[in-house]
Amino acid sequence: MANLEKKRVVITGMGAITPIGNTLEDYWQGLISGRNGIDTITAFDPSQHGSQIAGEVKGFDPLDYMDRKDAKRAARFAHFAIAASKQALADAKLAITDLNAEQIGVMIGTGVGGIQVMEDQQEIYLNRGASRCSPFMVPMMIANMAAGLTAIQTGAKGPNSCPVTACAAGSNAIGDAFRLVQNGYAQAMISGGTESAVTPLTFAGFSSARAMSTRNDDPTHASRPFDRDRDGFVLGEGCGILILEDLDHALSRGARIYAEMVGYGMSCDAYHMTSLAPGGEGATRSIRLALKDGDLSPTDISYINAHGTSTPVNDPNETAAIKTVLGDHAYKITVSSTKSMTGHLLGGSGGIEGVAAVMAVANDKVPPTINLVNPDPACDLDYVADRSRDQTVDVALSNSFGFGGHNVTLAFKKYAEN
Incomplete structure (x- = not known):
């Protein structure tokens, strides 16, 4: 029960x-x-x-x-x-x-x-x-x-x-x-x-x-x-x-705690088999739902492990979704795509990227986006190019978007007793 x-x-x-x-x-x-x-x-x-x-x-x-x-x-x-x-x-x-x-x-x-x-x-x-x-x-x-x-x-x-x-x-x-x-x-x-x-x-x-x-x-x-x-x-x-x-x-049982999971948002584009909705509209809703579920405000977010597939369609639309939800605060957080190092694991990507987001919270360290040499003008956030960065990570989000219009955002927070 x-x-x-x-x-x-x-x-x-x-x-x-x-x-x-x-x-x-x-x-x-x-x-x-x-x-x-x-x-x-x-x-x-x-x-x-x-x-x-x-x-x-x-x-x-x-x-x-x-x-x-x-x-x-x-x-x-x-x-x-x-x-x-x-x-x-x-x-x-x-x-x-x-x-x-x-x-x-x-x-x-x-x-x-x-x-x-x-x-x-x-x-x-x-x-x-x-x-x-x-x-x-x-x-x-x-x-x-x-x-x-x-x-x-x-x-x-x-x-x-x-x-x-x-x-x-x-x-x-x-x-x-x-x-x-x-x-x-x-x-x-x-x-x-x-x-x-x-x-x-x-x-x-x-x-x-x-x-x-x-x-x-x-x-x-x-x-x-x-x-x-x-x-x-x-x-x-x-x-x-x-x-x-x-x-x-x-x-x-005296377990060691890496982080607390506080939010889960999911949505569907209902738009196209393989392409994100314009402006990342469905992604925008999944991010908002994760924040609502975790009782988080945009200014609580420190880091986002982006879906960041290295495709012409995903990257600007995901960037647009982040900016829509976080507003001016989008320019004050760090974002990175670990797919630059691992490639895209399809259904496995949310697993390893969830691990990366939790480790960022636990270690106050953000992994880089390697190979980011000439930023797309439509992608104008702080993507932690080339090298990892030490910073306080109180809350990390992890985005995943799938064919069929599936959008998921997970929210992880630094653990505190109260």
Whole structure:
């Protein structure tokens, strides 16, 4: 039974598998040092594709987190989720036992799930016949399996679901988990986003849509949010997980608290399949709703981890949305796009960017937007170009916008007892 009194929700643990580091600490150090994780694709021969670069996860071994049999029956996007979730639980020092298992849930979003499995099995079907397809094809491919397998691997028996809202999926997962804890349906939630879509078919589709950067001869400078010379996004892969916990529960076990989550706003453009509404109208509403939900005023905001995709459409419209909501205060805050270093993780982006926003609050340090050399005149905010910056971060927002018009804004605040 839910508690009618809304509970305070805090972040007590995090995990990350990313193109710039495969632990929380490595990821964070990568961000603040401006490490670039984008290079020529190694997962397949990209020579026939218009875009041949990506932010690939390097040096990851699923056997560090699960046994060989389980790893063979799970897709890469699920491997990432299990790994980051186990990291986050260890970071939170939160043990799942028979006594608390039903009060700990999993909410992990993804955009396309096990697309590599589908591609591989289609090739087997065409070349070797239907009988040679794997009996594990469907359970490996379906998007909810990251959340399902994470529960199996960790023993979490509480609420379990998987938002599939394109590039907003990870942020929707964190927001939905926030609501469950806030309203008493769980004591803690394993939440975030995961994606592994660096595959030939994915690249064929995005390249045909002319959505991706073709700066193939200079991959480290290809993702350049808010820069006049940007030419499209760069695909990335990985997973970010946050442990959201009822404050009273966290205090009762002496947990370390990174930050408090206070706001969740979401809206829909109802405008276009792939393009933001003019002026970022839908994004404007998601930001406003997050502020209202968190009882925040525009002047409370210190930093925004922008969606910042490095595309001609997103960057000026997101900038316009920020200025519409924050007014003159928009010029007094810092904004950055960590996609400049990791690439765009689609459904996983909200996970790793939520982690980045929380770490900014916890460490009073803002990661940079690298490759911002010639600012677009329509993008005139303080995007923390090139180098990280030390500053007090009382409240951070994280924006995520997805195909279909999905807009999500999350609000994180420095924790205080009252």
